[in-house]
Amino acid sequence: MTGIPLPAEAAPVASVASVAPIASVAPPGNALLRSGRLAVTSCQEPPIVDRGIPRTREYLTAALRCLRKSWSAHFARAGLRFREPAVRLYEEPARRVCGLTWPPNAAAFYCTERATLVFPLTGAWIEDRTDLYPLKVAAHEYGHHLQSLTGVRTAYEARARSDRAHRAELGRRYELQADCLSGVFMGSVRRSLPRTGQDWEALRDALRASGDEGERHTHGVGANRLRWFERGHRAVSPAACDTWSAAPSLVS
Numbered sequence: 001m002t003g004i005p006l007p008a009e010a011a012p013v014a015s016v017a018s019v020a021p022i023a024s025v026a027p028p029g030n031a032l033l034r035s036g037r038l039a040v041t042s043c044q045e046p047p048i049v050d051r052g053i054p055r056t057r058e059y060l061t062a063a064l065r066c067l068r069k070s071w072s073a074h075f076a077r078a079g080l081r082f083r084e085p086a087v088r089l090y091e092e093p094a095r096r097v098c099g100l101t102w103p104p105n106a107a108a109f110y111c112t113e114r115a116t117l118v119f120p121l122t123g124a125w126i127e128d129r130t131d132l133y134p135l136k137v138a139a140h141e142y143g144h145h146l147q148s149l150t151g152v153r154t155a156y157e158a159r160a161r162s163d164r165a166h167r168a169e170l171g172r173r174y175e176l177q178a179d180c181l182s183g184v185f186m187g188s189v190r191r192s193l194p195r196t197g198q199d200w201e202a203l204r205d206a207l208r209a210s211g212d213e214g215e216r217h218t219h220g221v222g223a224n225r226l227r228w229f230e231r232g233h234r235a236v237s238p239a240a241c242d243t244w245s246a247a248p249s250l251v252s
Helices: 056-078 133-149 152-162 164-192 197-208 222-235
Strands: 002-005 086-090 106-111 116-120
Touching: 056 086, 056 133, 056 164, 106 133, 116 133, 133 152, 133 164, 133 197, 152 164, 164 222, 197 222
Parallel strands: 086 116
Antiparallel strands: 002 106, 106 116
């Protein structure tokens, strides 16, 4: 199970010792990385609040429809097998989900063993928001599903079990790749979204503030989360998302 934390105060980039990158978990020639550019598609983004009425369920349903349309067609073109994830929407976080305790501080998450995307319809990550952050969160969790479909998750988990010394770093490489894949998707639908440059800058600010460090340093500092999202957004291709061979300073 993996989740994306709620935005926190922006944190400085942690200092990192000058060491060589760890060996790749997923080879650079991984099927997802070599699948080519994502086709430009149209995505209709409904309002989260309409005339004072919350429409979070409708918003997420539309977002997931866009993600399915885009990635399923991409997999078909690349000759990769696609399987749609299950989706569970909750009015508020539950005590247990997917057979496990609801993870603390998680805005949304992906249950790996059950290939299920889980989203609460309440909380700071989505309620009353007018920015692009909820779409980015949905695209990040969908990225974890793509990692599962293409064997990246299996390779990552095997390496994490055998390499305890680098387990935290491996986890960040996994999460930052999902950030990058979310950027790939959002770059592919950008032209169809009724958004201004200020909206995209607001998303960048939210990503800078969503970093973590210290004991729960699981997703990367804000600067690196934004860096990998931007790489995917500019390239509109999973090829830009090889976090596994990146220098440690880029996955801190």
